[in-house]
Amino acid sequence: MLLNPLQAHLVYEFAARERFAILAVNADSPACLNDVLEAARLAQSPIIIETSLWQLKGHSFGAGDAMRGIARYLADISLLANDPAYLNVPVLFHTDHIKGPETQSLISAAISGVTLRNHTSIATLRASSISLDASELSEEQNINLLSALIEHAQAHQLPVTCEMEAGVDDGITDIAVIERLVTGLDRRHPGYLALFAPGIGSQHGFNAAGFPTFSPTAVAVAKSCIEQICGRTMGIALHGSTGLSEQQISNAVAAGVTKVNWSSESLLIRATAMRDYWISNGNKISPSDSAFKVTAMDNGVQSAVSRTYIPVVHQRLLTLGSVGQGPRCLQAAKLNHVMAGNGL
Numbered sequence: 001m002l003l004n005p006l007q008a009h010l011v012y013e014f015a016a017r018e019r020f021a022i023l024a025v026n027a028d029s030p031a032c033l034n035d036v037l038e039a040a041r042l043a044q045s046p047i048i049i050e051t052s053l054w055q056l057k058g059h060s061f062g063a064g065d066a067m068r069g070i071a072r073y074l075a076d077i078s079l080l081a082n083d084p085a086y087l088n089v090p091v092l093f094h095t096d097h098i099k100g101p102e103t104q105s106l107i108s109a110a111i112s113g114v115t116l117r118n119h120t121s122i123a124t125l126r127a128s129s130i131s132l133d134a135s136e137l138s139e140e141q142n143i144n145l146l147s148a149l150i151e152h153a154q155a156h157q158l159p160v161t162c163e164m165e166a167g168v169d170d171g172i173t174d175i176a177v178i179e180r181l182v183t184g185l186d187r188r189h190p191g192y193l194a195l196f197a198p199g200i201g202s203q204h205g206f207n208a209a210g211f212p213t214f215s216p217t218a219v220a221v222a223k224s225c226i227e228q229i230c231g232r233t234m235g236i237a238l239h240g241s242t243g244l245s246e247q248q249i250s251n252a253v254a255a256g257v258t259k260v261n262w263s264s265e266s267l268l269i270r271a272t273a274m275r276d277y278w279i280s281n282g283n284k285i286s287p288s289d290s291a292f293k294v295t296a297m298d299n300g301v302q303s304a305v306s307r308t309y310i311p312v313v314h315q316r317l318l319t320l321g322s323v324g325q326g327p328r329c330l331q332a333a334k335l336n337h338v339m340a341g342n343g344l
């Protein structure tokens with residue numbers, strides 16, 4: 001089931017308390033959404049599907065129009081996550097790297113939601129949690145933009161759950177920066193922040209040299225800092241997990257990471273499986289071949305990718321400690337929990 005922002009907040013807190021992390025997959029096609037949810041169902045694990053600007057504008061969703069992309073993404077993920085097959089899978093939909101002039105309008109739309117009407121019912125589909133790309137923002141701009149999004153939610157009497165980031169590709173974030181950012185946001189709008197993403201020595205994308213400065217200690221220090229400021233349990237979001245070993249990731253989870261973003265490696269696995277499929281089956285792409293149609297349909301390559309991809313996702317869920325946590329997350333999301341702010 002797709003979690004609303006208040007349920008998402010409770011699940012993030014639960015993961016922080018229980019010391020496991022939820023995989024956040026940047027899914028860039030409906031086929032990838034299917035695979036990720038299926039992997040989560042098989043593992044009885046919670047899962048985060050997240051989207052960046054490039055996916056909203058991509059061919060599978062907005063086809064050039066990011067606002068159309070957010071509507072189509074929300075419709076797709078809601079339909080799938082609320083299908084009876086996945087009602088026991090806690091699914092969170094998160095806005096990931098969005099930057100530039102469209103940031104506020106796009107994320108505001110994700111908070112307000114998209115309303116779908118048919119003859120018998122009306123459903124409004126909303127993001128479970130939000131973040132924005134702060135790489136080109138000053139600290140003040142970062143605080144102000146997140147504040148404006150929270151104020152948008154307040155003006156419409158809607159809940160919102162936030163991740164805040166700082167310098168995720170710039171080495172280890174100075175603790176004073178984390179203090180200023182978290183204090184700036186949480187004092188202005190207490191209770192909305194559920195995750196913080198500092199630089200901890202990893203980087204987005206591939207890096208042949210690995211990440212020698214990657215520091216689980218920096219995770220623990222940042223976690224302690226944000227919990228002290230906010231007065232509640234909170235986890236760290238890890239950007240740039242591609243290239244980290246399973247041991248490094250599991251050390252980061254033990255130190256307080258509760259959300260692990262996964263994009264480049266996921267793309268590599270899917271693209272490699274596609275390439276292998278076409279290398280093996282390219283000779284069937286001929287009008288005279290009896291297997292032409294079954295080979296050429298998107299279903300052919302997508303099914304082949306799925307067979308390779310789902311076991312890899314399962315392994316990652318094991319590393320994060322989230323296998324079997326789905327039912328416990330659904331229980332945690334039902335608790336009568338009072339949070340400061342967020343209209344409660």
Ligand SMILES: [Zn+2]
Nearest residue numbers: 204239240261
């Ligand atoms: Zn990231």
